Amino acid sequence: MANNMKKFILVALITSFVLAIFLSPFASSSPDGLEKVAEDKGFLSRAEGAEVWESSPIPDYAIPGLGEGAIATGAAGLAGVAITFVLGYGLAKLLEKKEVA
Amino acid sequence: MHIPDGFLDAKTLATTAAISAAAVGYGLKKANEELGDKQVPLLGVTAAFIFAAQMLNFPVAGGTSGHFLGAFLAAVLLGPWLSCLTISVVLFVQMLIFADGGLLALGANVFNMGVIGGILAYYIFMAIKSSLPKTRFGFLGAVAVTSWLSVVIASAACALELALSGTSPLNIALPAMVGVHTLIGIGEAIITTVVVGVVINVRPDLVKIYGQEGISGTKTAGGVVGGQ
Numbered sequence: 198m199a200n201n202m203k204k205f206i207l208v209a210l211i212t213s214f215v216l217a218i219f220l221s222p223f224a225s226s227s228p229d230g231l232e233k234v235a236e237d238k239g240f241l242s243r244a245e246g247a248e249v250w251e252s253s254p255i256p257d258y259a260i261p262g263l264g265e266g267a268i269a270t271g272a273a274g275l276a277g278v279a280i281t282f283v284l285g286y287g288l289a290k291l292l293e294k295k296e297v298a
Numbered sequence: 299m300h301i302p303d304g305f306l307d308a309k310t311l312a313t314t315a316a317i318s319a320a321a322v323g324y325g326l327k328k329a330n331e332e333l334g335d336k337q338v339p340l341l342g343v344t345a346a347f348i349f350a351a352q353m354l355n356f357p358v359a360g361g362t363s364g365h366f367l368g369a370f371l372a373a374v375l376l377g378p379w380l381s382c383l384t385i386s387v388v389l390f391v392q393m394l395i396f397a398d399g400g401l402l403a404l405g406a407n408v409f410n411m412g413v414i415g416g417i418l419a420y421y422i423f424m425a426i427k428s429s430l431p432k433t434r435f436g437f438l439g440a441v442a443v444t445s446w447l448s449v450v451i452a453s454a455a456c457a458l459e460l461a462l463s464g465t466s467p468l469n470i471a472l473p474a475m476v477g478v479h480t481l482i483g484i485g486e487a488i489i490t491t492v493v494v495g496v497v498i499n500v501r502p503d504l505v506k507i508y509g510q511e512g513i514s515g516t517k518t519a520g521g522v523v524g525g526q
Contacts, residue, residue: 289329293333
């Protein structure tokens with residue numbers, strides 16, 4: 198891989214970390230589009246108690262034990278960016294076009 | 299617009315999951331055939347960027363927020379099928395680790411955001427692009443329009459699923475969902491256009507569809523050759 202490709206990926210990855218760690222605590226906490234529609238149109242309650250997977254380690258983008266402030270959110274962002282990068286990279290690496298021997 | 303468990307019925311979950319599984323399966327096959335040296339880290343960092351940007355909810359009218367989707371951005375960088383694969387990675391992590399989006403609804407979420415917002419949007423983009431001038435401005439204009447549209451059509455698909463599931467009638471859910479996502483889509487258009495604009499400045503080779511039609515800032519070489 199060319200050096201400037203490495204540089205591009207590095208800059209993009211650092212940008213992602215900065216956004217997720219330092220900007221996420223300032224994100225709006227209002228309900229998103231679907232949540233708001235569900236609230237207004239009276240079907241939000243259908244999701245209550247309907248969770249099939251209940252063991253998420255970082256529910257609601259806040260690391261448990263760090264409170265509900267910027268640190269919990271920023272740490273969740275750090276974890277999420279690291280996990281998605283490793284998973285995406287790993288999957289792509291597994292699927293990479295094999296050179297003809 | 300991550301759908302939690304409890305909103306959709308079994309037939310809607312099964313149908314969307316089957317379509318999504320087929321799209322992801324085809325994406326895996328395509329990846330095997332065409333994923334090169336450059337795309338491996340690009341796929342990873344695109345997933346990471348989309349995750350980060352999706353955390354940044356911005357306020358829209360009436361006590362509502364919206365966030366970046368990123369499926370169409372991924373389609374511009376990686377092509378439609380790898381885009382769907384990338385979005386699936388993000389949605390899987392959000393569901394499993396962050397309790398965002400339901401486990402049973404994962405197929406529906408991949409369908410709305412990856413298949414409709416990524417794959418379908420890509421083909422709409424190719425049609426819009428071909429009708430605009432073959433310039434940098436025309437290309438970015440098509441990016442802006444399509445990224446807005448990608449969020450709107452994804453929200454319409456979500457409304458349709460809610461209606462098919464008997465959760466909210468179509469005449470209620472569709473205008474409500476499309477209405478708010480018309481605004482959220484503006485954020486999508488701004489972010490996608492800025493990011494694509496930056497990438498075609500620094501690494502135009504990463505946006506294959508940009509180079510395809512010989513777009514460049516200068517006249518084609520033909521004139522120079524002809525003058526010799």
